[in-house]
Each structure stands twice: as structure tokens, then as C-alpha cells.
Amino acid sequence: MSLPLALIIEDDPDIANVFSFALQLAGYATQTIEDGGLAIEQLNSLLPALVVLDLNLPHVSGESILQHIRTQAGLANTRVIVATAQDRAAEYLQHEADMVLIKPISPTQLMELAARLKPQG
DSSP: OOOOEEEEEOSOHHHHHHHHHHHHHTTOEEEEEOOHHHHHHHHTTOOOSEEEEESOOSSSOHHHHHHHHHHOGGGTTOEEEEEESOHHHHHHHTTTSSEEEESSOOHHHHHHHHHHHSOOO
């Protein structure tokens, strides 16, 4: 049985590594993308169970990526955790995302929340 995929879209490699570690502990296979444009391309062929999404990304914003996810039928079951340091953006996007977390985010917090969002079966 393969693990569900968690896609980490984060341009800070240190934060992405912490997120990856936490999500692996929660039972996910992980893949990291550091560029918003590349993320859009990859989302046309990947079907992640979970996306952890930064808002400030090179080339395409996290908000645009979230809108892309929400309009693609193939990604209808993908859960999205927005991870941002922007309080106002977080408030604005809370109805589009499954969860919005304000940075800094502890690895334990992310691991526990991701485990709750993990598909069963």
C-alpha cells in the first residue's frame, strides 16, 4: 500500500524540510516544490491528498495556486493547509483552504493536523 502524497509548496528550503519531516511522521510521502509556476505545472499531473501551501512564492502566488486547486475537478478531494505569516491573507483565505496556519508553525502542530486530514483506507 502506498502512502498518500503531501505536496509542500514552499520556497524556503529550511521550512520545507521541517514540513516534509513532520508530514512523513504523519504517514505521507512528500514532494517539495519551491516555485509557484512549477507547482501549477505539477498539479496538472499529480493528485496529492494534501497540499501545504505558502502564499509568497516566486512566479505564481499561493493564492493563485489555491484557486487553481479549487477549480480542478481532479483535485476536488485534495486538502489544502495554507501556511503564511500574513494575518490578513490568512483571514481572507480561511474559507477557501481546509486550514490556515500562521507561521511559525511547529512540526508537531503540522504533523497532528495533517494526520487528521489523512485519507482513510
